[in-house]
Amino acid sequence: MEENMITIIDEDGNEQLHEILLTFDLDDYDKQYVVFAPVGTDDDEDLIHVASYIPDESGEVGTLNDIEDDEEWAMVEEVINTFFEDEEE
Numbered sequence: 763m764e765e766n767m768i769t770i771i772d773e774d775g776n777e778q779l780h781e782i783l784l785t786f787d788l789d790d791y792d793k794q795y796v797v798f799a800p801v802g803t804d805d806d807e808d809l810i811h812v813a814s815y816i817p818d819e820s821g822e823v824g825t826l827n828d829i830e831d832d833e834e835w836a837m838v839e840e841v842i843n844t845f846f847e848d849e850e851e
Contacts, residue, residue, distance in 0.1 A: 767780065768796070780800050781800075783799055795815065798813075813827055813829065814827045814829055
């Protein structure tokens with residue numbers, strides 16, 4: 763894996779390279795999260811993806827998990843929105 767990049771394998775077994783935009787922790791859920799976007803696409807639909815993850819043995823992003831809890835998702839959105847607002851300034 764290249765630095766700040768992650769390879770995602772879709773349901774058809776195709777590898778897709780994504781750039782890691784942000785990683786963060788939420789103590790309330792004792793989880794780590796990654797925000798990532800596909801590389802080399804002009805399609806704005808589904809441009810940014812978010813998942814919780816379990817770090818691999820080297821501490822890098824490992825197994826990705828969907829966020830299914832509405833309260834957890836609200837907290838994740840708040841972190842993401844704050845990050846992108848700060849980036850715009």
